[in-house]
Amino acid sequence: MQIINLTERPEFAEAVTDWQWQAFGSENSREFFSSVVKSCLTGADLPQTFIALDGERLAGTVGLWRCDLISRQDLTPWLAALYVDEPYRSRGLGQQLQKFVLEHSRRSGFRELYLYAGFTGYYERFGWKYIGDALDYPDKPVRLYHQSL
Numbered sequence: 278m279q280i281i282n283l284t285e286r287p288e289f290a291e292a293v294t295d296w297q298w299q300a301f302g303s304e305n306s307r308e309f310f311s312s313v314v315k316s317c318l319t320g321a322d323l324p325q326t327f328i329a330l331d332g333e334r335l336a337g338t339v340g341l342w343r344c345d346l347i348s349r350q351d352l353t354p355w356l357a358a359l360y361v362d363e364p365y366r367s368r369g370l371g372q373q374l375q376k377f378v379l380e381h382s383r384r385s386g387f388r389e390l391y392l393y394a395g396f397t398g399y400y401e402r403f404g405w406k407y408i409g410d411a412l413d414y415p416d417k418p419v420r421l422y423h424q425s426l
Contacts (some may be wrong), residue, residue, distance in 0.1 A: 278336065278370065280377045283317055283326040290314050293326060293338045296360045313340075313358075322385070323354060327377060329361075329370055337361040339374040341382060346393050348412045349421065354382065356392040375403055383426040390426060393419040 283290060297310040317326040329337040338360050345355035356378050361370045382390050393411065394400060397420060405422035413419045
């Protein structure tokens with residue numbers, strides 16, 4: 278399994294967009310996710326999207342974003358949009374993608390990283406500390422997590 282920046286294989290941008298939209302979006306939000314993925318292709322420090330490849334097959338994706346939760350714009354940066362394709366689930370790829378973003382963030386000079394989830398029990402297994410609750414747009418309760426780098 279190889280994890281690389283989407284900028285190295287931009288031909289996977291549409292597939293990543295569809296995964297993010299289907300996993301995290303709503304009926305009318307595909308263009309939103311498309312704009313996020315496109316902004317990752319500019320080469321800027323943030324946002325960035327990383328992909329996991331099994332040979333030439335796309336297996337998963339994760340983002341490093343300036344902000345992933347509108348109600349908590351005071352926190353930055355964020356591990357965002359972690360997605361593993363169905364055949365690759367329960368094989369440790371989600372953990373590998375998290376480790377990759379943590380290391381990349383550390384090398385980039387960040388001292389902390391945040392994420393949010395609407396569930397409990399997964400991220401805690403990988404060292405994420407629950408730091409409280411927040412609201413995702415428009416009023417969905419979510420859990421905030423933090424890791425010091």
